[in-house]
Amino acid sequence: MDNMKKVGNSSCNDGVLLRMGLNDNKAGMQGLDKEKINKIIMEATKGSRFYENELKKDQQVNQRIEKMMQLKEKITTQQLLKAQLQVDKLVIELEQSRNLSSTIVHIDMDAFYAAVEMRDNPELKEKPIAVGSMSMLSTSNYHARRFGVRAAMPGFIAKKLCPHLTIVPLNFEKYGKVSKEVREILAEYDPNFMPVGLDEAYLNITEHLEERLNWPEDKRRFFLNTESTTEKDKDDINMSAKSNVGGYSSSPVLFEDNSPLMDDHPEQRDQSVENSVVFGTSAEEAVKEIRFRIEQKTQLTASAGIAPNTMLAKMCSDHNKPNGQCRIVPERQAVLDFVKDLPIRKVPGIGKVTEKMLKALGIVTCSELYQQRALLSVLFSEASWHNFLDISLGLGSTHLEKDGERKSMSTERTFSEINTAEDQYSLCRELCRDLAQELQKEGLKGKTVTLKLKNVNFEVKTRASTVLSSVSTEEEIFAVAKDLLGTEIDSVAPHPLRIRLMGVRVSGFLSEEEKKYQQKSITSFLKSGKEISFLRLQPGKSNQASPRGSFFDKKRAARQLNNENLSPNETVGKQLFHDRKSANFVEETKKVTDLEEPNVCKIFTCPVCFEEQSSNNLEELNRHIDECLSGTLVKDTVEISKNDNSRENTLNFLPQEDRTDQLAGTDQSASTSDNSTSNSTEKFTQIISDKPHRERQPSNLGDIARNLSMKQCLIPKRTSQDNEDHFEKTEHTEETSSSYFFEAKDDGVLVCPVCNSEQKTTSLVSFNRHVDVCLNKGLIQELTEKKHFPTKTYNTENSNRVGGLSRGQQCTNPSQGTKRSGLTTSQSVSKKAKSSNFKHTIERFFK
DNA sequence: CGGATCGAC
DNA sequence: CTATGTCGATCCG
Numbered sequence: 122m123d124n125m126k127k128v129g130n131s132s133c134n135d136g137v138l139l140r141m142g143l144n145d146n147k148a149g150m151q152g153l154d155k156e157k158i159n160k161i162i163m164e165a166t167k168g169s170r171f172y173e174n175e176l177k178k179d180q181q182v183n184q185r186i187e188k189m190m191q192l193k194e195k196i197t198t199q200q201l202l203k204a205q206l207q208v209d210k211l212v213i214e215l216e217q218s219r220n221l222s223s224t225i226v227h228i229d230m231d232a233f234y235a236a237v238e239m240r241d242n243p244e245l246k247e248k249p250i251a252v253g254s255m256s257m258l259s260t261s262n263y264h265a266r267r268f269g270v271r272a273a274m275p276g277f278i279a280k281k282l283c284p285h286l287t288i289v290p291l292n293f294e295k296y297g298k299v300s301k302e303v304r305e306i307l308a309e310y311d312p313n314f315m316p317v318g319l320d321e322a323y324l325n326i327t328e329h330l331e332e333r334l335n336w337p338e339d340k341r342r343f344f345l346n347t348e349s350t351t352e353k354d355k356d357d358i359n360m361s362a363k364s365n366v367g368g369y370s371s372s373p374v375l376f377e378d379n380s381p382l383m384d385d386h387p388e389q390r391d392q393s394v395e396n397s398v399v400f401g402t403s404a405e406e407a408v409k410e411i412r413f414r415i416e417q418k419t420q421l422t423a424s425a426g427i428a429p430n431t432m433l434a435k436m437c438s439d440h441n442k443p444n445g446q447c448r449i450v451p452e453r454q455a456v457l458d459f460v461k462d463l464p465i466r467k468v469p470g471i472g473k474v475t476e477k478m479l480k481a482l483g484i485v486t487c488s489e490l491y492q493q494r495a496l497l498s499v500l501f502s503e504a505s506w507h508n509f510l511d512i513s514l515g516l517g518s519t520h521l522e523k524d525g526e527r528k529s530m531s532t533e534r535t536f537s538e539i540n541t542a543e544d545q546y547s548l549c550r551e552l553c554r555d556l557a558q559e560l561q562k563e564g565l566k567g568k569t570v571t572l573k574l575k576n577v578n579f580e581v582k583t584r585a586s587t588v589l590s591s592v593s594t595e596e597e598i599f600a601v602a603k604d605l606l607g608t609e610i611d612s613v614a615p616h617p618l619r620i621r622l623m624g625v626r627v628s629g630f631l632s633e634e635e636k637k638y639q640q641k642s643i644t645s646f647l648k649s650g651k652e653i654s655f656l657r658l659q660p661g662k663s664n665q666a667s668p669r670g671s672f673f674d675k676k677r678a679a680r681q682l683n684n685e686n687l688s689p690n691e692t693v694g695k696q697l698f699h700d701r702k703s704a705n706f707v708e709e710t711k712k713v714t715d716l717e718e719p720n721v722c723k724i725f726t727c728p729v730c731f732e733e734q735s736s737n738n739l740e741e742l743n744r745h746i747d748e749c750l751s752g753t754l755v756k757d758t759v760e761i762s763k764n765d766n767s768r769e770n771t772l773n774f775l776p777q778e779d780r781t782d783q784l785a786g787t788d789q790s791a792s793t794s795d796n797s798t799s800n801s802t803e804k805f806t807q808i809i810s811d812k813p814h815r816e817r818q819p820s821n822l823g824d825i826a827r828n829l830s831m832k833q834c835l836i837p838k839r840t841s842q843d844n845e846d847h848f849e850k851t852e853h854t855e856e857t858s859s860s861y862f863f864e865a866k867d868d869g870v871l872v873c874p875v876c877n878s879e880q881k882t883t884s885l886v887s888f889n890r891h892v893d894v895c896l897n898k899g900l901i902q903e904l905t906e907k908k909h910f911p912t913k914t915y916n917t918e919n920s921n922r923v924g925g926l927s928r929g930q931q932c933t934n935p936s937q938g939t940k941r942s943g944l945t946t947s948q949s950v951s952k953k954a955k956s957s958n959f960k961h962t963i964e965r966f967f968k
Numbered sequence: 969c970g971g972a973t974c975g976a977c
Numbered sequence: 978c979t980a981t982g983t984c985g986a987t988c989c990g
Contacts, residue, residue: 171980181973257981259977272977275980318977472975504987533982569969579980585970624982 152267158282162269165278174579182474186481189500193482196499205495208510212494215514220429221451223519224404226324227426227434228307228411231443233320235262236421237299238289250287251279256535259291263443296320299419306414310407315521323431325521326407333402343410345396346417408446432517433459435469456515460487468512487513526632530565531573532556533624538577540617542610549606552625553599565630566591570601573624574609581622584609591631598627 153161166172230236234252239245239262249265251258255276268283276288300319307314311324333341400410408425415423426437427448433456440447449459464485466476482500484490490497491513498506511517532555539545549572560566570592571585584605592598602625610618 166980169980175980178973253981254979256979259981273981277979321977470975474974502988528985529983531983535981537978571970581972583971587969622981626983 151264153269153282155269158269161281162278165281170578182477186478189478190481192500193496196496200499201495204498208494208498208506211507211510212514215510215516219453219514219516220519221453221456222327223325223429224327224330224451225428225431225434225519225521226310226326226404226408226411227428227431227438228303228322228324228415229424229426229438229442230303230320230415231422231424232260232262233299233421234260234291234296235265235289237296238292240420241295242289245287245289248287249283249285250289251276252289252291254290255280255288258288293319299421302419303415303421303423306411306418310411311521313521313523315524323434323521326404330402330404330407333407336402338399341402341406341410342394342397342399343414343417344394345398347396405446405448408448412444412446429456430515430517430519431521432469432512433515436463436467439467460513460515463487465490465512470508471512487515526630527563527565528630529567529626529628530556530560530563531571531624531626532559533573533622535575535622538619538621539623540619542618545606545610545618545620545623546603548623549602549625550595550599552623553602554595556625556627557593557595557598560593560627565627566593567627567631568592568629569627570598570605571626571628572602572605572609573622573626574606574618574620575622577619577621579621582609587629591629592627598625 235250238250238252247264249262249268249270251261251265251270253259253276258270258272258274258276258279260272261270261279265279265283265286268279268286270279270283270286279286279288296319300316304314304316304322307322307324310326310329314322314324316322398413400406400413404427408427412423412425415421422444424438424442424444425446426434426440427446428434428437429449429451433449437447437449437459449455465471465479465487466473468487471479479485479490482493482496484493490509494506494510494513497509500506501509532552534548534552536548539548568589568591569585569587571583573581573583575581586601586605588601592601
């Protein structure tokens with residue numbers, strides 16, 4: 122580390138090597154010392170494109186630090202004092218809300234992948250090994266670590282550090298099996314335990330400990346496992362198991378030369394029964410029991426931390442690793458003592474960048490973090506300094522949150538340089554295919570597609586596009602991704618795009634509720650066959666509500682207008698449009714209605730474009746309809762503005778004016794966009810980007826009805842009571858057959874959102890039927906009409922801050938489950954991600 | 969919303 | 978030769 126500072130000027134350039142090398146002074150006798158290791162790494166690294174990029178990233182961090190320091194210079198003592206008062210007010214609150222009543226355990230398998238591989242191949246036991254590949258290692262055993270071989274290091278460099286290193290390829294299937302075995306044990310202590318990856322988990326054993334107090338010895342007695350999975354291992358296991366009876370502090374796999382780390386207070390064990398151990402009732406004993414059982418079952422060791430919250434438990438498990446455990450007793454002073462001299466880097470969520478920034482302020486330990494709390498509150502974003510304050514006070518989440526629904530899914534691949542557009546497109550398609558497959562497994566559809574590219578200089582770029590109708594199939598995703606890719610290719614033209622990685626991500630999933638709702642609404646829409654006459658409304662005859670005619674009318678008109686323009690070879694990801702002028706939707710709908718019957722030849726016809734669908738799959742049909750209603754509209758606009766026919770483009774069928782109307786809706790203010798001059802693509806795209814808040818056309822019938830229901834049912838609640846809880850309530854719509862989000866009012870009376878009349882029935886089924894009928898009565902105009910609702914905008918102003926520090930996953934755990942009344946709105950919003958998302962969705966509907 | 973970044977495993 | 982893959986969160990424009 123000392124020789125590092127000689128590289129470049131110390132204030133600017135001392136981070137790169139530290140990052141790649143070690144900060145680990147455990148180099149043992151047989152290994153290498155730090156200097157040697159860093160030298161070797163440097164020789165293998167310098168001059169590489171990778172290294173150049175590392176330097177560049179480092180400069181960026183240094184600039185951030187510089188910016189921060191400049192800000193710091195401008196702070197007056199006056200400001201600082203004021204901040205001090207504010208922060209200390211929060212400190213008092215936090216202190217008062219400190220909760221020491223939970224017992225949280227963090228279990229961490231030691232060198233997991235490596236340990237599994239060693240277990241299964243005894244030849245590896247004495248050797249330095251790492252798991253991964255020549256290009257990247259996932260983990261290494263402790264022997265290899267003495268040579269500086271560590272996780273996240275490329276194998277070829279590891280080989281230079283340790284020529285005898287054995288690199289074992291990853292075998293996730295195996296690790297998954299072992300992980301499952303471990304989890305079976307953990308579940309006995311906390312059925313709601315929270316796994317983190319394959320090798321870690323948090324447990325809340327508060328309840329277990331209470332029950333455990335009354336348990337008879339027999340329930341706490343465990344027998345040594347003398348059976349082994351394979352014959353060849355048998356002797357080994359027997360040996361180590363026996364030698365472990367008293368302290369079981371050595372691992373049969375990892376540590377031949379054991380050091381009795383964990384048995385600080387050897388207790389009198391009842392060994393009256395042959396080959397058995399009885400564990401006590403304390404938290405320590407319970408956790409020893411867990412580790413003992415893990416080792417007996419898997420021949421692998423784990424480390425553990427016991428503490429009043431997750432953050433402390435995690436840091437605790439690190440304290441005596443490997444194969445050890447550590448407890449912070451539930452006393453304020455014990456917590457503060459533990460935290461006092463702890464380097465901030467040990468704190469989960471504080472990574473190398475944050476460490477470096479804080480170091481620039483002279484902050485290395487947690488107590489320093491506390492001392493500088495006022496300064497930090499001025500320099501950093503609220504989320505960041507709150508986090509810092511929690512850390513320095515030893516506060517963290519005292520309960521385990523079930524991880525919510527996933528928010529994105531992605532796949533990415535690294536490869537040797539690819540620089541031809543053709544290869545890039547086909548690779549992109551392949552990624553989309555893989556991703557689509559995975560999405561399908563979870564039945565997910567998302568609205569945002571993100572393309573990730575890393576060029577051969579390791580510079581990473583992401584490009585995203587959000588479409589109105591959600592995507593899930595290969596073709597749908599690719600249709601979006603290929604455009605993003607095309608834009609990037611164009612952006613460097615005439616040079617080739619030289620990339621080493623490509624990734625595709627889909628996010629912006631429909632919530633469970635939305636999904637259910639969408640499916641049901643479209644089904645019920647199609648099934649209510651008798652009254653779909655509104656689909657054939659004449660433009661003028663449209664129930665006087667809108668002077669412009671309904672959305673459907675326009676679609677229909679546009680379709681007719683463009684009939685002749687349709688060419689059969691337009692698209693990649695879109696169904697072909699075969700003209701079918703004589704479509705009778707009532708009849709067609711009946712066909713749809715028959716769809717439950719098996720073995721009947723079903724032909725679906727899209728109610729929007731009136732095209733017969735080739736697929737007889739309902740989901741396909743729905744997808745198509747969605748696309749007809751909105752998706753194509755969006756894609757079309759993208760295509761237009763790109764003005765490029767060389768790629769697999771979709772064509773645009775709608776007249777310019779028509780599109781403009783639809784995008785702007787029927788809002789009065791839409792006229793400000795001056796239709797008469799809206800012929801250029803610039804104009805058109807500008808409308809899209811400039812007026813994102815004008816009401817959009819609901820993207821499908823589900824959206825239409827949901828939109829309506831929200832207006833009628835949710836907004837009054839919110840404005841009258843201004844209580845966020847109502848939104849959450851609605852989110853938990855019961856699992857009734859209801860296709861709509863409506864809840865009965867307090868007096869139990871349901872009000873139709875369409876005709877606004879109170880309904881006699883309290884049956885949701887009949888109610889829905891009524892709404893269906895109402896909808897079909899030609900009141901569709903209502904749905905597309907503009908209504909303005911006040912929407913709340915959150916203050917995200919942060920101009921004074923350096924910001925940019927995240928807390929990682931800890932952020933999802935509301936600290937202590939207690940309210941912090943001092944927080945601003947924008948803060949408290951992010952607290953509950955779920956409800957926040959939901960609100961966000963609602964807001965979008967009203968913008 | 970989109971892009972970049974951080975952080976964790 | 979040869980420097981991952983996947984996800985969530987945060988911040989900024």
